[in-house]
Amino acid sequence: MTLETRPPLPTSARTVFFVSDGTGITAETFGHAVLTQFEMRFRQVRLPFIDTLDKAYDAKRKINEAVNTDGQRPIVFSTLVKHDLSQVIRQADGMHMDLIQTFVAPLEQELGMKSTHTVGRSHNIVDSEEYKNRIEAINFSLAHDDGQSHKNLSDADVILVGVSRSGKTPTSLYLAMQYGIKAANYPLIPDDFERGKLPSSLPPFRHKIFGLSITPERLSEIRHERRAGSKYASIENCRYEVNEAELMMKREGIRWLSSTTKSIEEIATTILQEIKPDRRDY
Amino acid sequence: MTLETRPPLPTSARTVFFVSDGTGITAETFGHAVLTQFEMRFRQVRLPFIDTLDKAYDAKRKINEAVNTDGQRPIVFSTLVKHDLSQVIRQADGMHMDLIQTFVAPLEQELGMKSTHTVGRSHNIVDSEEYKNRIEAINFSLAHDDGQSHKNLSDADVILVGVSRSGKTPTSLYLAMQYGIKAANYPLIPDDFERGKLPSSLPPFRHKIFGLSITPERLSEIRHERRAGSKYASIENCRYEVNEAELMMKREGIRWLSSTTKSIEEIATTILQEIKPDRRDY
Structure with missing residues (x-):
């Protein structure tokens, strides 16, 4: 279709x-x-x-x-x-x-019971705990997008890391919107690679960090759409960043997946399987 | 359940x-x-x-x-x-x-045909036009959240307006994520009420503006969660802002709905019915 x-x-x-x-x-x-x-x-x-x-x-x-x-x-x-x-x-x-x-x-x-035959689940949903959690999670994920805030990271269910444009933002928002998961995300940038360390606020939360990687070719394509002809988008730079990010994730024992051919739904589902946030029953 | x-x-x-x-x-x-x-x-x-x-x-x-x-x-x-x-x-x-x-x-x-029996639609979806539109829409909606940018408003499918915390941000993100709709959103703030005019970049796009309102009581509740005891959250201020925003929307001929008891799914569905963005076939 x-x-x-x-x-x-x-x-x-x-x-x-x-x-x-x-x-x-x-x-x-x-x-x-x-x-x-x-x-x-x-x-x-x-x-x-x-x-x-x-x-x-x-x-x-x-x-x-x-x-x-x-x-x-x-x-x-x-x-x-x-x-x-x-x-x-x-x-x-x-x-x-x-x-x-x-x-x-x-x-x-x-x-062994009759159905309630009430009209769809979305009615009155606004007052439910589940719905409030979702809205709270969306606000949390927005406030913690792209490393904007280091506050309240202990409240995060998941912290995504990866190079710029590896798919962290849409995945965080999807996790929040679909599952009420509070997902912060942090870019891994050349500064981090030079220091050879994760952004300083992250290590205490290693157990809930999940990485996204991507092939340098695909990354370069995506970055060229944003900033055509830039060094940022060049295949050499993308190769450098992806390689450094993967080395760092290996060194730090961070689980990751490649987002290259995966939809945000597939990425989110895989993360839920791996991280098993406390608040979920699966 | x-x-x-x-x-x-x-x-x-x-x-x-x-x-x-x-x-x-x-x-x-x-x-x-x-x-x-x-x-x-x-x-x-x-x-x-x-x-x-x-x-x-x-x-x-x-x-x-x-x-x-x-x-x-x-x-x-x-x-x-x-x-x-x-x-x-x-x-x-x-x-x-x-x-x-x-x-x-x-x-x-x-x-009169056999099904393809391929594995789910999400496979290979990453290369589809539909998926790319969704990702582009998410980026657009984020860049145009809370009046952050006046650029490329002619590319927006929908522009949401309303007082702060009336539900514009989650609705914009949902429209983008679920439907690939590029949804910008602009807060209506006391400055606008004093001038008695919409934010200046909006009037050319009146046909795709949609308003969200909310009861002052509910608004005050939501704002107190953010900034307890502030003037911003006080019922008097919420009454003033909601009243002014509704007067402005009436004056400007902008359609709106009350988000008080509606989920973001319900708000989004109503907006799609009203605005009928060009790119959608319903």
Whole structure:
């Protein structure tokens, strides 16, 4: 599946709807994972906040319109918790992938209890501990981005180190946003290599330091996008910095991975497996 | 479902496994949405990167161990694309919710094509346009956080405005990370209220400005956490700022929402519906 919309979609493209009583993010995340298995392009329409019968009828109408426009029925991923709303959507002419109904009923039997059938988890989430932790973690990670602050490092769950542009910032923010992990990050710079030591505030926290490395070629590419033609971006300098950073991490016993071909999701998942922050149950 | 693990889980808690050949984020997102429907607590174990038979057998063993520990079979959410790996996991004693197998086979029939059965979408994603856009958007949003830069505002997809601590920063970062939306944000401050005008670089971009407001009570609470007892956090000052900001947004014809009881996911989804950035197909 290709998610970009340019060049224009062929007129025969299928439409995919993501219908939800909440944000639709679950339906969309899951729909993408499934549709990626197909070498096709899809026109995507998200219909979030479908939480009344009126809105459900409106959504049904939009789905039926797509049949006329496309000449074929659309695919409908839905996460509607309430049965009456889900029933309305199912009346539309589409191929229905109802994520809740498919799995909630068998789970009710397995767990020996009825589901609460409340509308999506995101409601009232703002008052939950989990949500507050996430917001606090985002603020922490921003305040501790790029070595900006040495304060409260004992509160950090993870401290990322690596050369400039090795992927520390997006990874820190992702860890905070997705998992409520307080992730500080520190650049390893030529000053550190000359001293042959980690930035001075870090050694006490070695157990929660994780390194990101990257191939010099890829690093040079990324840095050239920022500062074309600079010494900073030159392949010689990138080779020097990456080599020194890896030597330092080896010497200091710091675990690291190469971010070269890894997405921030993959990097974050690997870090969680390695560091096992105290506050997580896995 | 409660996701926090303290106080300690009752010994009878069910274990839930999220098994994936990739990061497991899809399985986990979906699993949470389904389990939230149940008033129970679960012990969660994520088993990512299960992409070889050896790892699959190891995962199977872990699932079977949970049966002994818990005295009941665990729930297993899986997104394993490869059939042989999925078969191994299904041999384990658990209640299996196989997200791919349940939906991919019917989709193959509907679309009249075989699925590619490649391992998850996150592989090779690093070279995709979509991924590069996301990273670029994160860098843009960081560089344009809190009115730090007036450069390249014409490249912004969305410009958020609002009083300090109304939720602009986490929302901007979420838009960038989840959707590759370049979101700048500008605080509305007493200086702006005295001048009675938007920050001077913003008016040309009014069509993509979106406002966040918040109740003075909630704002005061949030600000007290940062600077307890300050004038900045006082309810009188918060009332003044919120009132002035809302008057300004009305006068300038800027759409806004109240972030008081909304999660960043909900705020982001609403903004996407309202602003409809050019680069998105919905």
